[in-house]
Amino acid sequence: MRDWRPDLIVSLDDVSAWLLRGLVADPSVSPDLRRLIEASIGAPSGYDAACSRIRFLELATSIGVRAPMSRSVDKTTALATAEAMGYPVMIKVNQTAGGHGIRIACEPAQLVEGMEACGLGQGGLLQRGRREMRRLVWRLGRLPATRNKVFELQQFIPGVPAMRTVAAWRGHVLAGASFVSECVDPQPFGASTTLRFINHPEMEATTKQLVAALGISGFVSFDFVIAEDGGEAFVIECNPRVISSSHLGRLFGQDLCGALARQLGWTTETQKTAALPSEAPVALFPHEIARDPDSARLRSGSGILHDVPWDDPGVIEHCYRQLLRLHPDHAAAMARLLGSQDEAASFKSESTDYIA
Structure with a gap:
């Protein structure tokens, strides 16, 4: 910003869009940079929903637009919630993009497999390390975080x-x-x-x-x-x-x-x-x-x-x-x-x- 004196910042990918919103909450950010970010992307009141699949669907439902049924769950509540919601269901891990962190489950066994495939299980050392590193980045970026292993279970719409x-x-x-x-x-x-x-x-x-x-x-x-x-x-x-x-x-x-x-x-x-x-x-x-x-x-x-x-x-x-x-x-x-x-x-x- 000091070098270029930009009028506007345009995010080209999901991670930059999320982290840019997190910067506004950082007390070390200068007032000028905070004003530039807010001018570029809008009101801070909408940042949480823009950065979270779970919170976005909650917002959509609250204002009455057509959206699939969605619930925030973890491994202990997913099976019962899916049964009440009705199969098939979508597994959607928060703050993932490009088709990653998404699975469809047509029965309980597929739901269990899907949770493991999306990195929601215990996993090996490498998988656990990547998961914790991702959560560290989100914390450093001051992004709204959900509890570990919490994800979205969404009604499947053919x-x-x-x-x-x-x-x-x-x-x-x-x-x-x-x-x-x-x-x-x-x-x-x-x-x-x-x-x-x-x-x-x-x-x-x-x-x-x-x-x-x-x-x-x-x-x-x-x-x-x-x-x-x-x-x-x-x-x-x-x-x-x-x-x-x-x-x-x-x-x-x-x-x-x-x-x-x-x-x-x-x-x-x-x-x-x-x-x-x-x-x-x-x-x-x-x-x-x-x-x-x-x-x-x-x-x-x-x-x-x-x-x-x-x-x-x-x-x-x-x-x-x-x-x-x-x-x-x-x-x-x-x-x-x-x-x-x-x-x-x-x-x-x-x-x-x-x-x-």
């Missing part, structure tokens, strides 16, 4: 994963876009690799209520499940940061970054937005390539928009090197997707010219 990402200012939504996941990695609860824009009034209304209740400024995304037996949107998680689809709103008439920039007085111009068909699917870079370098979704003529940052070759080159480590036997396939400028221009032309 349906399709979806999310709504928004830019907000002092509890008011400035702009937002909703997407439904068409493919995730790792299955079944990992990050999206392919998604599609949707209009869902309930997701939009729920997000406005949650943003107001949390007092959020900056970027935030909420995960939903759209129920397969009626289309209702159940909110399940809060991601208090940008996500890998936040910039895609511009392709569908919703410029999140531009809306926040105008709110802050950085610009008075409204940037041109595209108007892709709402059914147009988007493959996220580099996630879909990382999932499967030979993905049919990335083949010429697939009709999908591959979200490659063609205007930033340095990022492409860096990701290509990382992908080679992950898939050393698929260098040729990845080179065809990201290789020469001619090939890139050809694929970009096929996918429409909106990525730039």
Whole structure:
């Protein structure tokens, strides 16, 4: 902050978003830094819920938005709670992300296995050491902590994963876009690799209520499940940061970054937005390539928009090197997707010219 004198801080991952909120409670933080953090992410009254799956679902339930039944349990109470709630149930460990710390259990035996897999059992020396180290980081970061081995048991909602990402200012939504996941990695609860824009009034209304209740400024995304037996949107998680689809709103008439920039007085111009068909699917870079370098979704003529940052070759080159480590036997396939400028221009032309 002293070197850069920033106007805003934007978190790019879960851990930074959580620890940034913890800094506000640190007495050694200067008043200037505290003011900057609060201006960037919103009211401190919402930090606990933004950092905790358990507290977030409690907040969602208290304001009356549609959410799955959820209970805070430990190993001694989980089986009885699951029986009362009804199987299948979701195990969700607090302050985990990217599909980690999540399991589904369809019967008591799977619940016991799932708790062990999520690190809630005694575990070996290495597992116990990692667990205690994580809790030490949270304590040093002054994050709200639950008792050791306490986790969330959540009602399972059969349906399709979806999310709504928004830019907000002092509890008011400035702009937002909703997407439904068409493919995730790792299955079944990992990050999206392919998604599609949707209009869902309930997701939009729920997000406005949650943003107001949390007092959020900056970027935030909420995960939903759209129920397969009626289309209702159940909110399940809060991601208090940008996500890998936040910039895609511009392709569908919703410029999140531009809306926040105008709110802050950085610009008075409204940037041109595209108007892709709402059914147009988007493959996220580099996630879909990382999932499967030979993905049919990335083949010429697939009709999908591959979200490659063609205007930033340095990022492409860096990701290509990382992908080679992950898939050393698929260098040729990845080179065809990201290789020469001619090939890139050809694929970009096929996918429409909106990525730039």
